[in-house]
Structures are given as structure tokens and as C-alpha cells.
Amino acid sequence: MTSFIHYARQIILPRAAAHPFLLFILVLICMAIFLMLPRSTDASAQNVCFERAALIKHLSGKFEEAPVAAGLAANGSMVEVFSSPDGNTWTIVLTQPDGATCVMASGESWIGVKPPKKGKIS
Numbered sequence: 784m785t786s787f788i789h790y791a792r793q794i795i796l797p798r799a800a801a802h803p804f805l806l807f808i809l810v811l812i813c814m815a816i817f818l819m820l821p822r823s824t825d826a827s828a829q830n831v832c833f834e835r836a837a838l839i840k841h842l843s844g845k846f847e848e849a850p851v852a853a854g855l856a857a858n859g860s861m862v863e864v865f866s867s868p869d870g871n872t873w874t875i876v877l878t879q880p881d882g883a884t885c886v887m888a889s890g891e892s893w894i895g896v897k898p899p900k901k902g903k904i905s
Contacts, residue, residue, distance in 0.1 A: 835884040838876065846872045851895060866893040 833841075842848040848865035856862055859880040866873040873893035878884045 832883050832885040835878060835882065838884050838886070842874055846874070848872060848874055851893075862887075864893075866895070870894060 842865050846865075847867045849868075850863050851866045852864040854862050856877075861878045863876045863878070864873060865876060870893040872889070872891055874889040875887045876884060877887050
């Protein structure tokens with residue numbers, strides 16, 4: 784890669800500067816290459832899904848994570864939060880009614896928050 788950069792600096796660019804049409808073609812080629820590079824977009828982003836038992840075994844074994852919270856979504860999916868005992872790692876998992884279990888988010892430094900007592904919202 785460095786030899787190509789050296790070649791471009793020493794040979795291609797000086798010649799291209801001397802010939803405006805050649806410089807124009809070089810710029811077009813660079814733009815075409817840039818536009819063809821793969822990009823990650825929201826439409827192409829996909830969740831990572833597993834068989835539920837295998838995912839729970841992985842979270843428990845590798846990260847020592849266990850469920851700390853769960854809830855039922857409006858579409859019938861179950862949302863669970865897994866966390867390690869010390870809170871160093873956490874994972875949010877969505878299990879759909881058809882059984883597909885997908886990792887929605889994961890990270891570090893989980894802090895559990897106790898729900899407020901009934902009638903005491905702060």
C-alpha cells in the first residue's frame with residue numbers, strides 16, 4: 784500500500800497536474816471508488832439472533848450474566864436485561880413470539896435502579 788502511495792506521489796500526481804484532463808479522470812476514478820465502498824446503514828444493520836438456550840448459556844458462561852429485569856412488549860415479545868453480578872457487562876435480549884432470540888444491545892457498567900415505592904415518584 785505504501786509503495787502505491789509513493790508511486791502516486793512521485794509519478795501520477797505530477798503528470799496529472801501537467802495535464803488537466805488526466806487530473807479530471809483521476810478525480811472521477813477516486814470518486815467512483817469512494818462511492819462503491821461498503822457503508823453501514825440502518826436499513827442494512829441487522830440484529831444478531833440465536834437459539835435462546837444457546838444464547839443464555841453463552842451469556843452465563845463467558846460473561847457470567849444472568850437476568851436482572853424482564854418485560855413483555857406490546858407485540859408479544861419478551862425483553863430481558865442480563866447483567867454480570869458486578870455490573871461490568873450487560874446485554875439486552877428480545878425474544879419474539881416465534882422463538883427467535885436476538886441481541887438488541889450490549890455494553891459495560893450496568894447500574895441497577897430500584898423502582899420507586901408506590902406513590903413516591905421522584
